[in-house]
Amino acid sequence: MLGAGLVGLGGATLLGCSAPATEGSSILAPVAPSEATPTESRVDVPSTPTPPAGPPPPLPAGRERRQLLADTLWQTPLVATHSGREGPRVLVLGGVHGNEPGGWLAAESVADWEPAAGSLLVIPRANVVATRIFERTLPDLGDLNRSYPGAADGLLPMSRMASAIIDVVREFQVDLVLDMHESWGFYLERGANSGTAFIGQTVTKGDGPLTEVFVRDAVEAVNTRITAREELTFRGRLPQPAPNATPPPGLGGTQPGGRSTSSLSIGTHVPGTTAILVEMGQMEQPEYRRRDLHLLLATELLTRHGVL
Numbered sequence: 673m674l675g676a677g678l679v680g681l682g683g684a685t686l687l688g689c690s691a692p693a694t695e696g697s698s699i700l701a702p703v704a705p706s707e708a709t710p711t712e713s714r715v716d717v718p719s720t721p722t723p724p725a726g727p728p729p730p731l732p733a734g735r736e737r738r739q740l741l742a743d744t745l746w747q748t749p750l751v752a753t754h755s756g757r758e759g760p761r762v763l764v765l766g767g768v769h770g771n772e773p774g775g776w777l778a779a780e781s782v783a784d785w786e787p788a789a790g791s792l793l794v795i796p797r798a799n800v801v802a803t804r805i806f807e808r809t810l811p812d813l814g815d816l817n818r819s820y821p822g823a824a825d826g827l828l829p830m831s832r833m834a835s836a837i838i839d840v841v842r843e844f845q846v847d848l849v850l851d852m853h854e855s856w857g858f859y860l861e862r863g864a865n866s867g868t869a870f871i872g873q874t875v876t877k878g879d880g881p882l883t884e885v886f887v888r889d890a891v892e893a894v895n896t897r898i899t900a901r902e903e904l905t906f907r908g909r910l911p912q913p914a915p916n917a918t919p920p921p922g923l924g925g926t927q928p929g930g931r932s933t934s935s936l937s938i939g940t941h942v943p944g945t946t947a948i949l950v951e952m953g954q955m956e957q958p959e960y961r962r963r964d965l966h967l968l969l970a971t972e973l974l975t976r977h978g979v980l
């Protein structure tokens with residue numbers, strides 16, 4: 673029997689949203705190339721490698737907690753709960769950006785959930801230092817969502833965290849990564865603004881075996897239970913950049929050759945994994961509601977996926 677009280681994840685500092693938070697444009701000094709950075713000689717991201725055959729054997733039932741980047745300033749918990757039954761393996765990320773509390777508050781709740789099948793892994797505050805100071809990130813940390821696949825000996829801590837997350841995905845044979853973020857404006861209210869500050873209430877899928885139909889159906893199911901303004905927009909699969917084109921807003925930076933460096937690229941690095949990136953809008957939408965909408969969608973996705 674697992675107790676929900678086993679996991680103490682520290683209280684959140686609820687400071688509200690004092691500044692527009694965007695996925696694509698840092699509010700700080702240059703941190704890493706944004707999606708606005710022109711790149712040359714773009715090529716298509718290679719097709720996803722063939723996933724391993726058959727589901728992995730179940731892990732022993734119970735909850736384990738370990739630290740990523742243990743014994744460093746950036747140490748942050750991974751909470752892994754195993755049902756003891758064969759099934760999907762899901763990883764939920766929160767706190768990739770420190771000024772997006774709806775995402776990490778939701779992730780902290782998910783860390784207490786009990787999977788009905790497979791395993792549920794959660795990293796509630798991936799960039800824990802940024803969440804403590806309520807900043808998107810800092811130049812000395814790097815931007816985790818511009819750092820995949822990262823490097824274990826990377827110069828910036830978030831490059832090392834990206835590498836640690838990739839290691840978790842590989843070790844547990846995770847097949848779905850759900851990355852919880854916030855933007856400022858709402859996508860459906862963006863008007864002439866096509867920038868990254870208006871991708872709130874959107875859901876995007878990265879490369880991987882999970883189908884667009886699966887994600888779209890989950891989004892549409894949630895949309896029947898929320899208000900018209902809260903409606904989520906499925907933005908489709910991570911679009912491949914066209915030659916000499918500026919990448920679409922909100923999908924993270926790219927490395928030479930046009931490959932995405934956001935979490936949406938995880939499926940290109942680990943066979944059999946698909947990432948979904950969710951943005952809730954902060955503008956005139958209270959923090960608790962952003963958290964709850966993340967939880968609504970997570971419940972829908974994980975139930976349809978067979979974990980809950």
Ligand SMILES: [Zn+2]
Nearest residue numbers: 769772853854
């Ligand atoms: Zn974010």
